[in-house]
Amino acid sequence: MTPLSDLARSMLAAAVAAVAPNALARRIAFFPDGVEFGGSALRPAGRLHLVALGKAGPGLAAAFVHRSQRPPDSVFVLVPDGIEVPASVAPFARRARHPVPDARGAAATRELLSLFASCEPRDGVVLLLSGGSSSLLAETLPGVTLEMLAALTLALLGAGTPIHELNTVRKHLLAAAGGRLALTCRAPILTLLVSDVPGDDLSSIGSGPTVPDPTTFADAVSVLARRGLATSFPDAVAFLASGARGQLPESPKPGDRRLEHVRAHLLGCSGDALRAAAVVAQQAGLRACELTRTMRGEARTMGTALAALAASLAPGEATALLCAGETTVTVRGDGCGGRNLELALAAACALADVPERCLLAAGSDGVDGTSPA
DSSP: OOHHHHHHHHHHHHHHTTHHHHHHHHTEEEEEEEEEEEEEEEEOOOEEEEESSTTTHHHHHHHHHHHHHHHOOOEEEETTTTTOOTTTTTGGGEEEOOOSOOOHHHHHHHHHHHHHHHHHOOOOOEEOOOTTTHOOOOBOOOOEEEEEHHHHHHHHHHOOHHHHHHHHHTTTBBSTTTTTHTTTTTTEEEEEEEOOOOOTTTGGGGGGEEEOOOOOHHHHHEEEEEEEEEETTTTHHHHHHHHHTOOOOSOOOOOOOGGGTEEEEEEEOOOHHHHHHHHHHHTTTTTEEEEEEEEEEEEHHHHHHHHHHHHSSSSOOOOOEEEEEOOOOOSSSSSOOOHHHHHHHHHHHHHHOOOSSOOOOOOTSSOOOOOOO
């Protein structure tokens, strides 16, 4: 360990703490009859349902239950394998595979769709949505098989498909994505989202199960063609093309009145994490410079570029360069790793002969692909 690496670890710890479930839950106003966030209040006269999806779902649900003045009438948590679930919400948790969907996710999604369909107008739903939800909501639209979805997801990931493109396809194959989950519910829905996507597009976070979807079946066809997968998945292309011809109902679009019962707000994002990291850097005497929160592209390319930028700083110029986003890795071979490991290795090679430089690459969820890091 060096002083620079110690500082980098402290900055990461502050960044992660800033978007931890307990910290985010403190932003929600709790009342004896309900909750409020961002000017949207949910005070149902009937039942209050709490639904938490994704990697941060268990922690968010536990923090909500702990702070809420009104105990939810039901709790539904859907989480990827390997994510710790607090004891307070463990009885309500379902698990499924991530990032490639499986039958457990499909079964849990059917259960969730049934729950939403059972809601009365006098009820209310709080949906806490976080990264990883897309693969968990694995129930497919009629005409799409789970096997097709799993194989296509794996191929898109292997091709280095950016998250917004991947979720464009998902939103036109999944029964609960792209606003379709909200269509089944007559009760008001308050959706609070923790963003893991560049740009914090609400329709991309978890494939937007309760928000309007600006993408189309035709866009999904274009993604498969652009990623060179159209010939490998003719059934998927045929299904999406039939939707593009108007033979299948599109996902609800912006302005669709069927989603007027939904209020969606960003609860936390990478900007919160970077600001916390910047404070630690500044307290250590460094100038903190936020480069971007929408970093995209091949991880190795981004690693080399960041290394070059770090190397270009003048000697003795105490600077912390901060960035966030979601890089991709085009898989070649059968190695083990993740986007952060690949980015860091590329940067390490470029910085091998440059003194007094330190780069830390990490995922806010603590997981880096197939890497044990």
